[in-house]
Amino acid sequence: MPEYLTIIIRATSILVVLFFVTKMLGKKQISELSFFEYIIGNTVGSIGAEIITGLDNSFIHGVIGIIAFISIPFAANLLAIKSKHLREFLDGKGTVLIRDGNIIEKNLKKERYTPDELMKLLRRKSVFQFSDVEFAILESTGELNVLLKREKQPLTPSDINLKVAPIKEPRTVIMDGKMINEALEFIGKSNEWMTSELEKLGVSVESIFIGQLESNGQLIIDQYDDSISTNESVDEGPYLVAILNKCQADLELFALSAHEEQAKLMYIKNSEKLKKVIQDTKKYLQ
Template sequence: MPEYLSVIIRGAGILVVLFFVTKVLGKKQISELSFFEYVIGITVGSIGAEIITGLDRSFIHGVVGILAFILIPFAADLLSLKSKKLRDFLEGKGLVLIENGNVLEKNLKKERYTIDELMELLRRKDVFNLSDVEYAILEPTGDLNVLLKREKQPLTPSDLNLKVAPMKAPRTVIMDGEIMDEALESIGKSNEWMKSELEKLEIKLENIFIGQLDSSGQLIIDQFDDNISTNASVDEGPYLIATLNKCQADLELFALSAHEEQAKLMYIKNSEKLKRIIQDIKQDLQ
C-alpha cells in the first residue's frame, strides 16, 4: 500500500476514534479547558499525530495509548465530583482581583497579570472605569467575572417595583419554506392557523427562509430574497378581547360568591373597570 494512502487511512481512523472519545467525555471537553484538561489535550493530539505519520509503528498500540490517556480525565472527573480538594487541585480555583472596589495587587502578581491586562479583561466586559467595579474574580478558565457597584448597575423593573410580563423564547415556526408543526403545537397553534395568517399577510410559504413567533404575537419573517424583510403583527385582538371578557365574568362570579360586603364591592368595582377597558380596546381595534 502506498504511504500516502496509509497516512490517509490512519488519519481517518484516528479522527473517528477521537470523535467518539470526545462524545463520551461530554461537552465539558470542548468548552474552556482547565490546566489538567489542556495538558491531556496536547498529549492526545501529539499521540494522534505520531500514529498518523509514524507508519512503522503499530496503529492499535497508538489507539490504546490514546484511550489510556482519555481514561485519566474521565476518572479524574468522577473523583472530583466527590472531592472538593481534588477538584480545586485539578481544575484550579477562582482568584479575586478586585474586592470592595480595590485592586488586590498581590493576587494580580500571583497570576502574573499586569494592570494593562486586567484593564483589557474589564473592557471585554464593557467596563472602562476601574472605579465602577465592586468585585472581580478571575475564574480557573481565565475568564474575568465582574460585579459593578450598586449605583453603576443597570436599572431594572424590580428596582422601580414594576411588574412586567414574563418573556418567552421566540419559537421558530417556519424554516426553509416548511412549517414546523412541533413548534406550533408547543404554543397552542396549528398548521392551518399559520397558513391563514400567511394568507392575510399575502406571503407565500415557499418564499420564507425563516419565521419566528414571539410571546407578544409578533411574527418576524425573513424571506429568501434578502431585499425583503417582513415584521408583521399577528392579529391577536380577538384572543385579547376573549381573555378579558373571561376575566370580567370571573370578577362578577367572585362578587356573587363573596360573603363580605367589602369584598363584593371590590369585585364589582373592578369588573366595571375591566368592562370599560374592554370597550376602549374594541374601539381601538375597529
C-alpha cells in the first residue's frame, strides 16, 4: 500500500478515535480546560500526530497510548466529583483580585498579572473603572468574573417593583426556505397559520433564509435576497394595545385591593390616564 494512502487511513482512524474519546469526557473539556487537562490534550495531540506520520510505528500501540492518556483525566474527574480537595488540586481555585473597589496587589502578583492586563479583562466585561467593582475573581480557567457595586448596576424591573411578562426563547420556524414542522407544533401553530402570516408580509416561504417567531408573537425573517429589507415583522399595534389594556386592568385590580384610601385614589387616577392613552393609541394605529 502506498505511504500516502496509509497516512490518510491512519489520520481518518485517529480522528474517529479522538472524537469518541472526547465525547466520552463530556463538554467540560471543550469549554474549560484545567492545567491537568491542558497537558493531557497536548500529549494526546502529539501521540496522534506521531501515529499518523510515523509509518514504522505500530498503529495499535499508538491507539492504546491515546486511550491510556484519556483514561487518566476521566478517572480523575470521577474522583474529583467526590473530593473537594482533589478538585481544587486538579482544577485550581479562583483568586480574588478586587474587593470593595480596591485591587489586591499581592493576589495580582501571585497570578502574574500586570495592572494593564487586569484593566483589559475588566474592559471585556464593559467595566472601565476598577472602583466601580464590588468583587472580581479570576477563575481557574483564566476568566475574570465581576460583580459591580449596587449603585453601579443597571436598573432592573424588580428594582422598581415592576412586574413584567416572562420571556421565552424565540423559535426558528423557517430555515433554508422550508417550514420546521416540529417547531410549529411545539408552539401550537399550523402550516396554514404560518402561510397566512407570510402573506401579510408579501413573501413566500421559499424566499426566506431563516425565520424566527419571538415570544411576543412577532415573526422576524431574513430573505435570501439581501437587497430586500430584512427583519420585517407582523404589525405590532394589536400587541401594544393588548399590553396597555393589561396594565390598565392591573391598575384597577390594585385599586380594589388597596387598603389605604390615598393609594386607591392613586391607582384609579393612573388607570384613567392609561385608559385615555389607549384610546389615543387606537386612533393613531387606525
